[in-house]
Amino acid sequence: MLARRISALKYLTTISLPICLAIAFMWRGWWSWLPLAYAFGMIPLLELFLNPRTENMDAAEEAVAKADPFYDWLVYIMVGIQYLALFTFLWVVTNVPLTLMEGVGLVFGMGLMCGVFGINVGHELGHRTKKHEKVLAKLALLTSLYMHFFIEHNRGHHKRVATEEDPATARYGELVYTFWARSIFYSYLSAWKLESVRLKRKKLPLISWHNEMIRFQVFQLALLLGIGLVFGWLAVVYFLPAALIGILLLETVNYIEHYGLERERKDERYERVRPHHSWNSDHVLGRLLLFELSRHSDHHFQASRKYQILRHYDTAPQMPTGYPGMMVMALMPPIWFKVMHRKLAAIG
Numbered sequence: 001m002l003a004r005r006i007s008a009l010k011y012l013t014t015i016s017l018p019i020c021l022a023i024a025f026m027w028r029g030w031w032s033w034l035p036l037a038y039a040f041g042m043i044p045l046l047e048l049f050l051n052p053r054t055e056n057m058d059a060a061e062e063a064v065a066k067a068d069p070f071y072d073w074l075v076y077i078m079v080g081i082q083y084l085a086l087f088t089f090l091w092v093v094t095n096v097p098l099t100l101m102e103g104v105g106l107v108f109g110m111g112l113m114c115g116v117f118g119i120n121v122g123h124e125l126g127h128r129t130k131k132h133e134k135v136l137a138k139l140a141l142l143t144s145l146y147m148h149f150f151i152e153h154n155r156g157h158h159k160r161v162a163t164e165e166d167p168a169t170a171r172y173g174e175l176v177y178t179f180w181a182r183s184i185f186y187s188y189l190s191a192w193k194l195e196s197v198r199l200k201r202k203k204l205p206l207i208s209w210h211n212e213m214i215r216f217q218v219f220q221l222a223l224l225l226g227i228g229l230v231f232g233w234l235a236v237v238y239f240l241p242a243a244l245i246g247i248l249l250l251e252t253v254n255y256i257e258h259y260g261l262e263r264e265r266k267d268e269r270y271e272r273v274r275p276h277h278s279w280n281s282d283h284v285l286g287r288l289l290l291f292e293l294s295r296h297s298d299h300h301f302q303a304s305r306k307y308q309i310l311r312h313y314d315t316a317p318q319m320p321t322g323y324p325g326m327m328v329m330a331l332m333p334p335i336w337f338k339v340m341h342r343k344l345a346a347i348g
Contacts, residue, residue: 111245286322
């Protein structure tokens with residue numbers, strides 16, 4: 001039991017990001033940029049020297065880890081930490097005199113929290129079946145104003161991944177910058193369409209409180225109104241770009257996860273999603289920081305699998321480094337294309 005607890009504690013590595021943000025809040029100056037330097041400087045650099053780990057749990061270990069509530073409580077707590085970070089951010093930007101450099105640095109730091117603790121944790125909880133976990137997922141996504149992800153990701157992306165019908169699958173030769181626009185716009189439209197289909201199937205009116213997309217828009221507008229009334233409208237000006245950064249972080253992850261991979265179409269139907277339809281990374285730091293998101297093949301193969309038991313597949317294409325480093329590379333298209341097109345050619 002003690003050994004299992006110690007193993008579970010490794011996921012507390014993700015707390016390092018809000019610690020960096022807390023330091024940025026307190027010391028400001030150049031320290032305002034610590035979260036960004038840590039996530040996209042220090043971690044990618046360290047992962048160049050750390051070997052990936054491909055070990056999987058055996059069946060007995062999986063069963064124990066899956067049933068252990070400790071892993072669940074870790075992600076529940078992260079939602080609370082996200083809201084604590086958000087309220088602290090809003091207080092600091094409206095009560096502490098900041099230089100332009102400090103303000104921009106803190107916005108990027110909060111944006112990282114919106115991506116990692118807001119959308120990524122919301123993603124993990126959004127695949128759960130318990131009602132309270134789904135509520136927590138939506139609360140997490142609310143902090144990035146991206147609640148429609150709950151619908152589009154679960155009912156759209158997982159069904160259409162690695163096809164041209166999926167807005168969140170990057171096509172061969174597509175720039176990350178154009179992908180952002182395409183994925184954000186069409187994913188939002190897709191969420192409305194998917195919710196319309198659900199309501200029609202249940203014979204419920206489209207324009208009503210039954211429509212979850214309408215509820216999501218109301219909740220998000222209410223959050224902005226609440227921030228403005230409690231903290232002042234300057235806080236809204238700071239919060240909006242932070243939320244956008246969280247969204248762009250998610251979409252950059254979407255870009256790298258399935259770039260250039262396609263499912264074959266047979267008799268008007270696509271083949272089943274297999275491990276080789278997602279890019280993976282077993283680099284430890286990126287795995288821990290993102291709650292095993294980089295073991296993405298197993299997540300698509302069985303979306304209900306909890307983060308702590310996701311598996312490595314030898315048949316899944318592997319990235320040369322962790323997700324943080326690959327996200328940085330994606331922002332430099334010539335380097336990205338050179339590396340990834342060589343990888344794609346190697347796997348045929």
